[in-house]
Amino acid sequence: MKSWLSAVAVVAGVSLVGAGGCGNPAAGKDGRAVFELMCASCHGPDGRPPAAMIARLGVRDLTGPEFRARATNQLVEQQVREGSKNKLMPSFVGALDDAQITAVAAFVASPQFVAPR
Secondary structure, three states, rough: HOOOOOHHHHHHHOOOOOOOOOHHHHHHHHHHHHHHHHHHHHHHHOOOOHHHHHHOOOOOOOOOOOHHOOOOHHHHHHHHOOOOOHHHHHHOEEEEEEHHHHHHHHHHOOOOOOOOO
């Protein structure tokens, strides 16, 4: 997993320094911490991906109204578990445990995700 993320980072010109490791126990069951460690390097720290990630990889803006209108715990959890259909976003099964996947999905689907931090 880490090598795949590194390859994506090289293609996208994004640094993964400080992005955390696979299944980083420091994140525990805190959805915000899991997002910051595992998701923010592509989706941006506030859910808005850098322009380079959108242009090069089509990374989704998790704050956009079309996504927010349909974002549910189940939808986000499915995406994290299965990855994207175009396979640019990998499955995070194995990199995150079930509790971390559930926690990050609940956080991303929640109104707190788009609230000012």
